Amino acid sequence: MKTLSGKIKRAATSLIMPVDEKRAGECKRCGSCCMFLYKCPFLKFDDSGSNMSLCTIHNLRPPQCRKYPRSKYEKAHEPCGYYFLE
Ligand code: SF4
Structure with a gap:
């Protein structure tokens, strides 16, 4: 349940909060x-062998x-290509 509330909170705060510099x-x-x-219903995966995701x-x-x-x-999520500098 905590993850669902976190997802809802993130959707709301993302409307106004900027991405960390x-x-x-x-x-x-x-x-x-x-x-x-x-x-997500808009998520597809490349079926040509790379298996990379694609947002439609x-x-x-x-x-x-x-x-x-x-x-x-x-x-x-790990691994994710993003990281945060200290
Ligand atoms: S690399 Fe990070 S931002 Fe990109 S799809 Fe994966 S988890 Fe999402």
């Missing part, structure tokens, strides 16, 4: 954050997706 790295398209609690509404994706992970406290 200490975030570095890049998305490796593993798709883990798109399958947290449930698989990438240009329209909501702030909680666009900004993930917004801070080191929010980062819940």
Whole structure:
């Protein structure tokens, strides 16, 4: 239940909170954050062998997706291509 409330809280705070300036790295398209609690219906995987994830509404994706992970406290998936500088 705590994870669900965390997901709801993150969706709400992502509307106004910026991404931490200490975030570095890049998305490796593993798709883990798109399958947290449930698989996003807009998530697809490249079936040509790479198995990389693809957001089918990438240009329209909501702030909680666009900004993930917004801070080191929010980062819940490993391995993720993003990290936070100290
Ligand atoms: S967990 Fe990180 S690397 Fe994987 S899809 Fe999400 S943002 Fe990208």
